Amino acid sequence: MSYNTMPERREGPVDPMPNPGPTEEGGGPRRPEGDSPEKGNLLKRMKKVDPKQAERYRQRTGE
């Protein structure tokens, strides 16, 4: 869909800042609970990363 032709939408009132209550959670869903990324698939994702990837990665200086 072209964003130039999207139907006009008026933004409604913005929610107030989330109230985190007495915990450190700051209004977000939750603090990470695991001690290790193993519990999810994250470690698998990490193992898939090519060890040489950063060596090949070249950029030009930006601002």
Added chain:
Amino acid sequence: MRLFGLETEYGITRDDLAEVDPVVESMELVRAHLTASFERRWDYAGEDPHEDARGFRVSGLAQDKEENEFVERDAHRPFSFHDMKSDLVLPNGARFYNDHTHPEYSTPECRTLKDLLAQDRAGERIVQRAADRRNKTLGGEHVQLYKNNTDFHGHSYGCHDNYLVPRSIPFFRLVAGLLPFLVSRQMITGAGKVGIEAQESGFVPGHFQLSQRADFMETELSVDTMHNRPILNTRDEPHADPRKFRRLHLIIGDANMCEYATALKVGTTRLVLELIERKAVPSLELDQPVAAVKQLSRDSDLKGVVRQKNGSSISGLDIQEQYYRAAVQTFTGLDEETDWVLREWGDTLTLLGQDRRRLIGKLDWVTKLWLLETFMQEERIGWDDPWLASLDLEYHNVHPERGLYLGLEAEGKAWRMTAEADIQRALATGPADTRGGVRGLCVRRFSDQIKSMQWERVRFIGGLLSPTLDMSGLFEPAEVNRCLAIFEAAASPMDALTAWNERKDSRS
């Protein structure tokens, strides 16, 4: 006046080519956003990086020579300068373009942290959607985008945070009040980095530091941004009435993946600017701020101290603590967002000193360090293993199925302020209480009648003198709302401008 925004230059690469032309790739990426042909619309008037906030104009920038070489090389390309830039204004009021060798997404101006985070996250989606389209054309997942600040070979690119500040605050007061804060801000806002670099001079593995940008800070103050990078950039491009406003353009910051880090980066900086305005900023002066930036970045135990001008030493946490206390004294109870920033700032400083694991999913450097240490244990590798720099890079990949941070977030292990609905809204509209929302509305309603646009104004087609919506002083939320209502209701831009100007005339 509360108004801020983020500009993010993304790293871009293609894994199917031995050598990537970043100019072409960035241009093609931006073009992939379009569903119609590109029309040149961005108005470059008002952009002059040679104007210095210290009250003078420099004849040249350190990067001018390199830029001129690029221009000469680009002159032989089969496309014009404007085609190369491919500057777009999006329906949410954001700017998306090729900043020469990096795709850059600049959020529209925001007044609240929640809006800023939603617009920043919308930027990640927009650049990745463009990459998806480009990859479809290429026939494979070849283009990858990174929301980071280094290539691990001495090349850095920026994520700049911008704030509207009253021109009445003398620039030297901004400098004095901000320098110690910015030197120590990285303890909260650093994105974390494997290794040590210097400007265009290689990479030393075997270390982990708090910040991606610290290695590239070379001086305290400068109008330059690509070489001789300063802790405090003095570029004077207000993008607003220059008699009344400055735009503080900070280039020291890292691109954050964690929403919490972005919120605290901008939230605490905004409070420090207000402390400076009220002359309530703590009296601190560091002996060697540039050395201190690097020293604090390379001290992930947070135990090190830096020297002050008065001969005493102070830790980075203590610097932040002094700013925090001044802000608590001055701003407690001001409004809900301010109280949120104060509460989280204080909690973060406490946890950094006592139990930083509780900041995983909130601060990037803490999260990245935790991931890397877990991986090192699992794979029995040390800090000098090149795999770690690759994992560092992949932490910032904005592809939802590849990025490590996004993987963590998908598992529910990252703190969120935005909901999916907020991001979807930010993809379609700008903030309802800033001129960014008006800019976006003009794009959505009158796209085919816009001649040119930029941060301060929209010029419409029609007549010798293009009818123009001047937004150089449009900052009061109530005024923004009235302007939005007029442009929403009008049948044409001319009708809207007539109604808006009549309203302004009747008030003056």
